[in-house]
Amino acid sequence: MTSTPAAAALRHPPEPLDPSAAISIRGLVKRYGDFTAVDGLDLDIRRGEIFALLGPNGAGKTTTVEICEGYRRRDAGEVRVLGEDPANGNRRWKSRLGIVLQSNSGESQLTVREMVAAQASYYPDPRDPDEVLELVGLTAKAGARGKSLSGGQRRRLDVALGIVGRPTLLFLDEPTTGFDPEARRQFWSLIRSLRELGTTMLLTTHYLDEAEELADRAGVIAHGRLVDVAVPSSLGGRETAPAVVSWTEDGVRRSEATATPTALVRELSRRFPGEVPDLAVARPTLEDVYLQMIGEAR
Amino acid sequence: MTAVQDPVLPSLPRVYRSRAVVELKEFFRQREAVVFTVMLPVLLLVVFGAVLNFDLGQGVSFTQYFMAGIIAAGILGASLQNMAIGIATERSDGTLKSLSGTPMPRSAYFVGKVVQVLVVTAAIIAILLFIGGVFYGVDLPSGGDWVTFAWVAVLGSASCTLLGIALSSLAKNGRSASATVTPFALLLQFISGVFFQFSEIPSWMQTVAALFPLKWMAQGLRSVFLPDALAAAEPAGSWELGRVALVLAGWCVLGLILCVRTFRWQ
Known part of the structure; x- marks a missing residue:
């Protein structure tokens, strides 16, 4: 089934962008050659909430998130992230975001603490690196080089790098893929403690229990379209x-x-x-x- | 929300300093990089100085000639090879992508790299001069030769840094960059008058070498380390310092255009 942005607009009569939302997306389209990765997606993420974007691999989760982060350019539609168009995001706008990418941060010769401190130096109002390490549970590893960390610790380091700039909005792209169940539970409690700090979070995952555990609302994305948005317990009219x-x-x-x-x-x-x-x-x-x-x- | 309420973004010098510290730690803590980039030229000087210590005429030893070549090769390693491999690695492992998602000013990344190249280059030159001067009786430059030394090293290093940054975009990852750039640099060293006297290299190879910066760096540095009487042995019969400056500056311009056109953050 092929679909054009115009057809997408017919399916969902366009509402204006919500300027008060942390993220507001209307009619987003992204193509890679003949493949339409995102196909007329509408979404509003409120300030202060944890929103989970659920969907199978290849559904368009990462593409959507990376357009919001300013990494990719959209082919059609409107996007506002913290009130600005990510395609024109400047340093000030970026200083209000925290990004945890899908893949781990690269090899580094720096210690964990040095990495977090260097990251903090790019931001106008950073958190104290030691407090951040405490929060993510890496205080004992502060002097270790990145390559000596386990998979779960590395991901915690990625979160530390993502939050040290005191972001208003934190992106977490499949943060627990490849974790064992215990590491996953530890990670969830870390995310819940970030919620206490009032950070808005957009989390992508293909683990349903993760969305159910963490998210205030969840959206299901399939074939580049949002098929439902609801609190996890009533997703798909479940209740x-x-x-x-x-x-x-x-x-x-x-x-x-x-x-x-x-x-x-x-x-x-x-x-x-x-x-x-x-x-x-x-x-x-x-x-x-x-x-x-x-x-x-x- | 107005700019007045917002905390001020960190100043450029502050971020530049932070990036410079990161780049220096990244380089000097990586044993392979230090051995490959710094120790290899030093070991080559030690071996060549001990083995090929013959007289070139005019009472000048080959070691004196080799000094100019190995410094040029050291600059090439610290700039072109180091940048091409290092940046290709950081691009493929996601470091660049992560950095570009932060408010770090993009210029800070390049400032950090330039500081790294400068410090590594200075370290290589200092060690080579020390070993050559103390153990192999190499005559160190004097007076105005230091000025020539400085501008050849700076222009050569700048052109090779820019070229290295541009080359990094051609490679899929650090390993493939290393597999391409290392043999290329080695070959260039053989035909550019580093290991052999340039005058003994077949003229078609001289022509090929003359397309790249290394030959001109080595030639400019020979004018520093060799007596002017030996200029007659150069292909043009002189040191051609004007042309050295022109070619190296030309590569700077070309390298800069290539960098701006090809640099990718992911």
Whole structure:
């Protein structure tokens, strides 16, 4: 299915950009040759919130984020990040952003503390490097060279580099990819402590539990379009989605989707003398609605 | 929001100093870079000085001749090779991309690199002069020769730095830059009068060498280290200092245009 920006505009009647939002995007389009990576995307991210952009690999998450960061140029649409067009972002604008890229920072001969202090020297009102290392839990590694860090520690270093400039808005592009579950939980608590500092965060991830754990709101992106935006618990209409009641009757497994599962269970309990065989009541998980959403967009 | 309420961005000199410190630490803490860039010319001087200590005539030893060549090669290594490989590495590992996402003024990156090249070059020249003077009886320049030494070194280093920055954009990563630039530099050294007397190199190779800055740096430095009587052995029969200045300045201009046109932050 091909689509032009004009068609995208017809699908979503254009609203004006929201100047008070941390990020406001209308009709964003980005093409790489014949491939349309972002295809008419609209999005508003409020100041102070943690917003998760969910989507499979290649859905357009990183392209969208890198346009907001000023790394890539858009082909069509309007973007405002902290009130400015990222295509014309100057030093002052950049000093209000913190960026944690998808790939780790490069090899360096500097120690962890030296790296954070050097980064701080580029910003007008930086945080104290030692306080930042304390916050990300790298105080014990302050004197170590970057290459001696584990994957999780390296990512913490990336976050330290991202927040030492005291950003208003922090971008986190797939910050926990490749982490073991424990490192992931530690990282989540770090992000939650940043929320206390009032930093707005745009987080991309393909881990649903991460979005559910951290985000105030989540958007699902598939094939360059935003297919839903909601608080994670009601994404895809999950909280009102029909429950599926299943049981075994006459040796056959049966299931029924219903908005009133209690009534159905009551009826089943009348039909069967004792226990209803193999009775189960299931609500769709975030993963179910997510897979359905990215499937439908295909 | 007005500029008055906002904290003031750090001044250029402050960021320049910060970047210069970063670049110096990055270089001198990396053992491979120090060995390759600083120690290799020194070891070559030690070996060539001990082995090829024959008389060139006029009572001038080959070591005296080699001194000019190895300093030129040292400058090439500290600038062209160092920049091409270092920047290609920083581009492929994401360092450049990260920096360009910060409010660091972009000029600060280049100022840091230039300081690195200058300090490394000065260190190489000082060590080579010391070893040559103390252990191999090389006559050090005197009087006005120091002025020639200074401008040849500065112009040569500037042109090769710019060329190195431009070359870095051609490479996929640091390793591929090293694999391309290192043999190129070595070949250039062989045909530019570093290891052999330039007059003994076939004339077509001399012509090729004359296209690149190294030959002119070596020639300019020979005017510093050799007695003027030996100028007759040069292809033009003189040191051609005017042409040395012109070619090196020309490479500066060309290198700058290439840098501005090709430099990528990611």
